[in-house]
Amino acid sequence: MVRKKGRINVFIDMTPMVDVIMLLLTFFMMTTQFRIPETADVTLPTSNSEFKLPESDVMTVFVTKEGLLFLKTDDRTRMLLTNRSTDPVEQESFRKLEEGLEMQDQNQLADLTIRARVLNPKLRTVVKGDRDTPYGKFEDVMSTLQRVKITRFALVTEMERG
Amino acid sequence: MAGVDLGGGGKSHKKGAKKHKTKRRISVRIDMTPMVDVIMLLLTFFMLTTVFSSPQTMEINIPPENETKVEVAETKLLTLRVIADGTIYYNKGVEMPKLLPSQDLQNFLVESVKNEPGLICLLRVHRDGKYEMMVNIMDEINLAGITRFSLAPFTDADERVIQKAKRSA
Numbered sequence: 001m002v003r004k005k006g007r008i009n010v011f012i013d014m015t016p017m018v019d020v021i022m023l024l025l026t027f028f029m030m031t032t033q034f035r036i037p038e039t040a041d042v043t044l045p046t047s048n049s050e051f052k053l054p055e056s057d058v059m060t061v062f063v064t065k066e067g068l069l070f071l072k073t074d075d076r077t078r079m080l081l082t083n084r085s086t087d088p089v090e091q092e093s094f095r096k097l098e099e100g101l102e103m104q105d106q107n108q109l110a111d112l113t114i115r116a117r118v119l120n121p122k123l124r125t126v127v128k129g130d131r132d133t134p135y136g137k138f139e140d141v142m143s144t145l146q147r148v149k150i151t152r153f154a155l156v157t158e159m160e161r162g
Numbered sequence: 163m164a165g166v167d168l169g170g171g172g173k174s175h176k177k178g179a180k181k182h183k184t185k186r187r188i189s190v191r192i193d194m195t196p197m198v199d200v201i202m203l204l205l206t207f208f209m210l211t212t213v214f215s216s217p218q219t220m221e222i223n224i225p226p227e228n229e230t231k232v233e234v235a236e237t238k239l240l241t242l243r244v245i246a247d248g249t250i251y252y253n254k255g256v257e258m259p260k261l262l263p264s265q266d267l268q269n270f271l272v273e274s275v276k277n278e279p280g281l282i283c284l285l286r287v288h289r290d291g292k293y294e295m296m297v298n299i300m301d302e303i304n305l306a307g308i309t310r311f312s313l314a315p316f317t318d319a320d321e322r323v324i325q326k327a328k329r330s331a
Binding site: 018022044048053137138139146147149157159160 | 194198201202204205208209211212217218219220221222223224225226227244287288289290291292293294295296297298300301304305313315
């Protein structure tokens with residue numbers, strides 16, 4: 001259709017731009033995972049290691065600056081553990097892993113990691129330690145893990161910049 | 163701004179409807195400007211807040227508790243001791259520990275492994291030392307390509323050796 005003469009319609013078609021923006025927005029919205037406030041405030045040390053943190057079947061031991069210990073698992077693992085468990089007391093403590101369960105002592109840590117690994121043998125252990133944690137606290141965790149025969153674990157670090 | 167012209171272009175319309183259209187031409191134009199504005203805001207928000215972070219991990223293998231003693235040659239053993247204030251001391255075999263400035267650590271490890279390919283590194287960190295120190299040193303060890311290394315507790319004997327080294331220095 002021919003428009004009327006004299007009427008200059010300056011009309012920029014923004015549709016392609018909007019399309020691209022929409023795509024970008026969708027991408028960012030889909031990929032963003034809002035970081036849940038962490039169980040424990042941990043500032044990670046940096047390293048040049050290139051192994052990525054696995055996303056599932058992970059059990060995380062937090063070691064804070066003050067030397068407090070927390071145990072946490074991802075949602076899927078927690079569900080799996082809770083479903084497989086038959087002991088109500090055990091189920092209860094697994095359920096608490098969602099928020100990160102504070103360990104009273106090394107024995108509790110040892111006990112829970114054993115139970116978790118019995119129910120899910122694929123479970124991998126990672127240790128998230130604060131960079132200012134006294135090494136002794138970490139050493140204790142390490143010897144506990146050694147005691148429960150977790151001889152392979154990973155330390156979570158941040159990418160070293162610069 | 164952006165808009166959707168509905169009923170404007172006649173190309174896709176049926177020929178029969180053409181005449182009818184010209185009579186009363188209702189241009190249904192939805193103004194998309196506010197929507198685009200909001201989308202832009204959202205996009206900016208997501209782009210600025212997104213951090214593409216996937217934490218790195220460092221694998222550690224520790225020997226099972228019933229450890230078997232392994233004999234190693236004295237010359238192949240490099241002991242790194244980290245005392246409470248973060249100072250690093252090194253010694254090869256059974257010699258006296260020497261101070262190692264932390265900025266020299268990387269070069270030192272690279273040199274040592276070059277001179278002694280089968281080098282075994284033993285890391286002893288004091289209980290009051292920082293966890294970060296251990297991670298950093300382990301990282302340097304990995305970077306230097308030292309494949310055999312182990313962690314050992316910092317004992318009183320180590321403390322005495324360090325004291326002695328300090329006095330003689």
